[in-house]
Amino acid sequence: MQRKAMILGGxxxxxxALSACDRNKQPQLLNVKSNQEGGPDEFAVLPNKPLTLPDTxxxxPEPTRxxxxxxxxxxxxxxVVALGGNPNAGISDGGLVNYASRYGVSPNIRGALATEDLEFRRKNDGRLLERVFNVNVYFKAYRKQSLDQYAELERLRRLGVRxxxxxxxxxE
Structure with a gap:
């Protein structure tokens, strides 16, 4: 009996051990298999025109980058038209850019965010069995950073914000 238990434990x-070998180096918090649940398709919003074949x-034309x-x-x-905008309207976001960058701009913001995000994902990669069974730990990892939408709605209403x-x- 003890021998069978040892064999089973081994x-x-x-x-x-073998299941841990097939892990990505990049931790994934949101384990998305495919879009089989009928979720949004980001290409569906494009107003694609039908393809046409030329006579010859x-x-x-010669392809150019x-x-x-x-x-x-x-x-x-x-x-712009598909989203309800006016393509002839001028783009004047200089004021917005100046306001957003009033405290300075980090030239390496993408690299810094990528490094911090990788470190965060490694720290919150889930427990052993969550990784083995490919359990989605995304919402648990980001729970502290999420916004309680109803509490925020009440806070804004108390301040008189429409x-x-x-x-x-x-x-929901």
Whole structure:
């Protein structure tokens, strides 16, 4: 009986050791398999036009980096129109950029954030069995950084800030 227990224990240890070998170097907190749940498709918002074939392939222009294509001659303007904007309106975000950068701008912000995020994900990578069974630990890891939307809504309303209506708490 004791021999069977030792063999079983050895097999469990071997299985855990082997399952730990196939880990990414980058910890993943949100383990997303695929978009099978019918979630949002970020490409669905693009106003794609149907593809057309030319009469002869000699009519096709030479490909150039950053150049226009035959189907979407003005893709940025088309996206602005699809989102309800005016493509002829001027872009004047200089004031916003100046206000946002009034305390200084870090030139290496992307690298610094990537380093800090990697360190945070390594610290909050989940327990052993959560990693073995590929359990989603994203929401638990970021719980301290999340915003209680209903408490914030009440706080703003007490301050007299006009807010949009919101569904009642628990109606999600």
């Amino acid at each position: 097999m469990v240890c071997a299985a855990l 392939y000699a009519e096709l 950053g150049g226009v294509n035959r189907t979407d001659v003005t893709p940025l303007e088309d996206a 807010t949009n209506s919101a569904p009642p708490e628990g109606a």
